[in-house]
Amino acid sequence: xxxxxxxxxxxxxxxxxxxxxxxxxxxxxxxxxxxxxxxxxxxxxxxxxxxxxxxxxxxxxxxxxxxxxxxxxxxxxxxxxxxxxxxxxxxxxxxxxxxxxxxxxxxxxxxxxxxxxxxxxxxxxxxxxxxxxxxxxxxxxxxxxxxxxxxxxxxxxxxxxxxxxxxxxxxxxxxxxxxxxxxxxxxxxxxxxxxxxxxxxxxxxxxxxxxxxxxxxxxxxxxxxxxxxxxxxxxxxxxxxxxxxxxxxxxxxxxxxxxxxxxxxxxxxxxxxxxxxxxxxxxxxxxxxxxxxxxxxxxxxxxxxxxxxxxxxxxxxxxxxxxxxxxxxxxxxxxxxxxxxxxxxxxxxxxxxxxxxxxxxxxxxxxxxxxxxxxxxxxxxxxxxxxxxxxxxxxxxxxxxxxxxxxxxxxxxxxxxxxxxxxxxxxxxxxxxxxxxxxxxxxxxxxxxxxxxxxxxxxxxxxxxxxxxxxxxxxxxxxxxxxxxxxxxxxxxxxxxxxxxxxxxxxxxxxxxxxxxxxxxxxxxxxxxxxxxxxxxxxxxxxxxxxxxxxxxxxxxxxxxxxxxxxxxxxxxxxxxxxxx
Numbered sequence: 001x002x003x004x005x006x007x008x009x010x011x012x013x014x015x016x017x018x019x020x021x022x023x024x025x026x027x028x029x030x031x032x033x034x035x036x037x038x039x040x041x042x043x044x045x046x047x048x049x050x051x052x053x054x055x056x057x058x059x060x061x062x063x064x065x066x067x068x069x070x071x072x073x074x075x076x077x078x079x080x081x082x083x084x085x086x087x088x089x090x091x092x093x094x095x096x097x098x099x100x101x102x103x104x105x106x107x108x109x110x111x112x113x114x115x116x117x118x119x120x121x122x123x124x125x126x127x128x129x130x131x132x133x134x135x136x137x138x139x140x141x142x143x144x145x146x147x148x149x150x151x152x153x154x155x156x157x158x159x160x161x162x163x164x165x166x167x168x169x170x171x172x173x174x175x176x177x178x179x180x181x182x183x184x185x186x187x188x189x190x191x192x193x194x195x196x197x198x199x200x201x202x203x204x205x206x207x208x209x210x211x212x213x214x215x216x217x218x219x220x221x222x223x224x225x226x227x228x229x230x231x232x233x234x235x236x237x238x239x240x241x242x243x244x245x246x247x248x249x250x251x252x253x254x255x256x257x258x259x260x261x262x263x264x265x266x267x268x269x270x271x272x273x274x275x276x277x278x279x280x281x282x283x284x285x286x287x288x289x290x291x292x293x294x295x296x297x298x299x300x301x302x303x304x305x306x307x308x309x310x311x312x313x314x315x316x317x318x319x320x321x322x323x324x325x326x327x328x329x330x331x332x333x334x335x336x337x338x339x340x341x342x343x344x345x346x347x348x349x350x351x352x353x354x355x356x357x358x359x360x361x362x363x364x365x366x367x368x369x370x371x372x373x374x375x376x377x378x379x380x381x382x383x384x385x386x387x388x389x390x391x392x393x394x395x396x397x398x399x400x401x402x403x404x405x406x407x408x409x410x411x412x413x414x415x416x417x418x419x420x421x422x423x424x425x426x427x428x429x430x431x432x433x434x435x436x437x438x439x440x441x442x443x444x445x446x447x448x449x450x451x452x453x454x455x456x457x458x459x460x461x462x463x464x465x466x467x468x469x470x471x472x473x474x475x476x477x478x479x480x481x482x483x484x485x486x487x488x489x490x491x492x493x494x495x496x497x498x499x500x501x502x503x504x505x506x507x508x509x510x511x512x513x514x515x516x517x518x519x520x521x522x523x524x525x526x527x528x529x530x531x532x533x534x535x536x537x538x539x540x541x542x543x544x545x546x547x548x549x550x551x552x553x554x555x556x557x558x559x560x561x562x563x564x565x566x567x568x569x570x571x572x573x574x575x576x577x578x579x580x581x
Contacts, residue, residue, distance in 0.1 A: 061206035109134035170196035436468035488517020
């Protein structure tokens with residue numbers, strides 16, 4: 001026995017499940033089939049056949065009776081005398097003429113109402129909206145009248161059934177009356193015919209079954225007004241066009257057979273109480289159910305234990321995968337204290353493969369990841385270091401020129417601005433600044449340059465306050481202003497305007513530096529874009545700024561150069577939006 005168990009333990013999961021389910025199905029099906037065949041074959045067939053035959057007879061008789069009444073409604077609307085009277089009534093102008101004609105309509109309806117004892121009343125709403133009734137006339141609710149008018153109009157001459165409700169227990173069939181004389185081809189509207197039917201009398205008259213009869217259409221009860229139980233309680237038990245089931249109501253069990261009519265779509269249901277004859281059969285049936293539930297519970301218990309033995313290693317593997325997902329590859333590789341030796345099935349091989357994979361990934365991360373981060377950081381700082389002293393020459397030259405020519409006290413302001421610039425350029429702790437901090441650096445640089453160029457330099461800033469918190473690499477804007485002064489202001493003798501703008505666009509957070517200088521040649525522009533041309537003098541090239549942005553934020557960001565306008569150069573810096581940083 002232990003040898004067989006050891007073989008089963010090392011079988012593939014697919015084979016384990018196949019063997020287990022084959023055993024469950026064989027045992028359950030054999031026992032259930034034998035017992036149920038013995039219990040249900042005794043009475044189910046005979047009871048259903050008898051109940052179905054009686055129910056079919058009753059439904060056929062009821063539908064035949066309702067069909068005759070429906071045919072009567074057609075005879076009424078086709079009555080030549082009634083058609084003529086209704087047409088005259090529609091065209092009558094005086095109240096007296098209308099009154100006389102309505103009496104004729106009522107007299108004509110009386111001839112039909114008296115011929116059928118199952119009809120409560122025949123009521124006709126003429127073209128003026130007046131009600132004309134014969135028989136046991138009951139007032140119809142205005143909302144119900146409007147519903148009848150709408151249904152009959154949509155039916156275009158065909159009949160429509162309106163089911164009983166709390167106000168009126170009668171079943172109603174209604175048709176729209178239209179003129180179809182040879183001289184009137186447009187089928188002129190003459191009124192609406194409403195026949196109220198005593199459906200309870202018809203059901204009692206033609207019910208052949210020993211039990212109670214229930215008629216309903218969809219969710220609406222037709223007969224009786226207050227059935228033995230709610231339709232919602234048995235709706236789930238009703239399946240195909242015909243069948244049977246049992247229902248327990250108030251400690252009493254009932255046998256219910258039902259049949260759907262193909263003509264009207266109604267459902268006929270016969271309710272028969274069980275009696276003492278079926279007590280033994282019921283006992284056998286309950287015994288079968290009890291035994292089946294006991295076997296099913298036992299199978300479920302064994303199934304849970306078996307599935308637990310399968311899912312426990314899977315849960316353990318998922319926990320390790322989550323640790324690896326969070327970056328804890330060392331923890332995912334370690335074997336816990338409660339880990340038991342894995343079987344050599346698919347799950348055991350999967351655990352072993354996962355451990356080897358995690359161990360390999362952890363080794364690669366340890367050896368390569370830190371080195372790659374160090375290379376990136378070194379490359380970024382190397383590019384940043386090129387910028388720190390690049391503007392010292394021009395600034396010191398401006399201060400020296402102002403001191404020699406003018407000998408004014410304004411030198412102190414220039415020295416303060418220069419000190420601010422030096423502190424920001426030498427400080428390597430913060431490589432990424434906010435736009436507001438970067439603009440402070442730009443303002444200091446512009447202050448120094450204004451002393452040199454006086455009114456020739458016109459600097460404008462159009463940056464909304466809500467964008468000042470966005471981040472960018474340090475000293476990104478100042479080199480662009482230096483290039484603008486060098487290429488747009490220095491070659492000319494007039495005033496030059498340099499503008500800094502910022503806005504959010506679809507591609508990201510955009511900062512634009514533009515000037516109104518002579519612009520760039522197309523060849524020069526292409527070489528700058530491709531990084532083949534460097535800035536003149538001692539300045540830092542645009543390629544340097546572009547590379548620092550790409551290192552900091554990604555390859556999709558950087559500098560866009562636009563020199564296609566007739567004058568000036570426009571340089572746009574594309575950075576990530578705040579939520580993407």
